[in-house]
Amino acid sequence: MSIQEDIVEEIGRLYGFSNLNPMPILAPNTIGRKSKKRIYEDKIKNILLNLGLYEITTYSFIGGNIIGKSKMNTHNTVKILNPLGEEFSIMRKSLIPNVIDVLAKNLNYKNEDLLIYELGNTFHIVNGNKVPLEKKKVVIGCYGKYDFYYVKDIVVNLLSILNIENYEFVKNASIDYFHPGVCADIIVNGEKIGEIGQISYEVCKNFSIKKKIFVCEIDIEKIRDKSSLVRIYEPLIKYPAVKRDLAIIVDKNIDSGMIEKIFRDNSNNLLKNVELFDIYTGNQIDEGKKSMAYKLTFQSKDKTLVDEDINTVIDGMLKDLNEKLGAYLRF
Missing domain, CATH: 3.30.70.380 (Ferrodoxin-fold anticodon-binding domain)
Known part of the structure; x- marks a missing residue:
C-alpha cells in the first residue's frame, strides 16, 4: 500500500463491499456546453466543409528550415527551450508554411487537385512579454483546377455567411512569399484581417513545387467582433434582375x-x-x-x-x- 486510497480499499475488502450502503454523488451535475468562441470556430469549419474544402491538422511547432523556405518573417517568433529536434524548435506564428508543406507532399503523392484548410493557433511575442499571445487563424490552400479567384470566392462566401460587410481586397505587392502581381490584403472596415495570393515561384522552388499554388490566411480574432451568427430575414426581391x-x-x-x-x-x-x-x-x-x-x-x-x-x-x-x-x- 502506497497511498491512502489503498488503505480505504483494503478496509472495504475486509468489511465487504456488499455491506456498504450506496450513496448518491454529492457533486453538482452540470450540463456541458460550448463557449461562444468554440461555437464561432465550429461555424467557420462547417462553412468551409460545405464549400468543399478538406480539413487538415498540423503541428503547432515547426523548424527554422521550413520558415526560411517559406520566406516568412522570423521577427518575434517563440522558440522552444527543449525542442524534440530542430524541425520542432519554433512555435508557428502563421499557418501558411505548414499548408505549403502539405500541398507539396500531396503533389508528390500525385494528388492532382487539392483544396484544404486548417483552423489553428498561432503564437506571437508582443511587447517583449515572455508568455506568447495565442491567436486563432484559418488558412486555405489549393492547386490544380483551383485558382486565385476560386479562393477569393470562398473568402467572399465565408465573410457573407458570417454577416461581415464592408470588405475589400487591396493589392499588396510587398509580401515576400506571394507573387507580387497576384496578392492582396483583405480589409474589413479599414482593418487588415488577412491576406490572399499566389505563392511566389521562388518559394515553390524551395518546396520542389512545379504548379501554381494559392493561399489565404485570415485572423479569426479580428473578424469575430465584426460578424454575427444571427441571421436577419429578408424576403426575396420580387422584381427581376x-x-x-x-x-x-x-x-x-x-x-x-x-x-x-x-x-x-x-x-x-x-x-x-x-x-x-x-x-x-x-x-x-x-x-x-x-x-x-x-x-x-x-x-x-x-x-x-x-x-x-x-x-x-x-x-x-x-x-x-x-x-x-x-x-x-x-x-
Whole structure:
C-alpha cells in the first residue's frame, strides 16, 4: 500500500463491499456546453466543409528550415527551450508554411487537385512579454483546377455567411512569399484581417513545387467582433434582375478591387453582383493597357428597372472610373 486510497480499499475488502450502503454523488451535475468562441470556430469549419474544402491538422511547432523556405518573417517568433529536434524548435506564428508543406507532399503523392484548410493557433511575442499571445487563424490552400479567384470566392462566401460587410481586397505587392502581381490584403472596415495570393515561384522552388499554388490566411480574432451568427430575414426581391456586360480599358497596374469599389460606390444600391469574367491584352489594346470585362447584375427592391435607370448608373460609374483611374469603355 502506497497511498491512502489503498488503505480505504483494503478496509472495504475486509468489511465487504456488499455491506456498504450506496450513496448518491454529492457533486453538482452540470450540463456541458460550448463557449461562444468554440461555437464561432465550429461555424467557420462547417462553412468551409460545405464549400468543399478538406480539413487538415498540423503541428503547432515547426523548424527554422521550413520558415526560411517559406520566406516568412522570423521577427518575434517563440522558440522552444527543449525542442524534440530542430524541425520542432519554433512555435508557428502563421499557418501558411505548414499548408505549403502539405500541398507539396500531396503533389508528390500525385494528388492532382487539392483544396484544404486548417483552423489553428498561432503564437506571437508582443511587447517583449515572455508568455506568447495565442491567436486563432484559418488558412486555405489549393492547386490544380483551383485558382486565385476560386479562393477569393470562398473568402467572399465565408465573410457573407458570417454577416461581415464592408470588405475589400487591396493589392499588396510587398509580401515576400506571394507573387507580387497576384496578392492582396483583405480589409474589413479599414482593418487588415488577412491576406490572399499566389505563392511566389521562388518559394515553390524551395518546396520542389512545379504548379501554381494559392493561399489565404485570415485572423479569426479580428473578424469575430465584426460578424454575427444571427441571421436577419429578408424576403426575396420580387422584381427581376438586369445583367449588363461592361468591358473597360485600364492601365496594366490597375487591380480589379479598385474597379469593383468604384462600381459599388456609384451603384445607388442597385448593384447586386460584380463578376470579372475576362482579362485581355493583345491586338487592338494599346501597350501598357488591358481590357477587363465584367458582368454586372442590377436589381431594385422597389421597382422593375428600365434601361434609363441602368444607363444612368453606368454613366456615373464610367465617369468616376475615368476621373480616378483614367479608364474608358472598350468599344
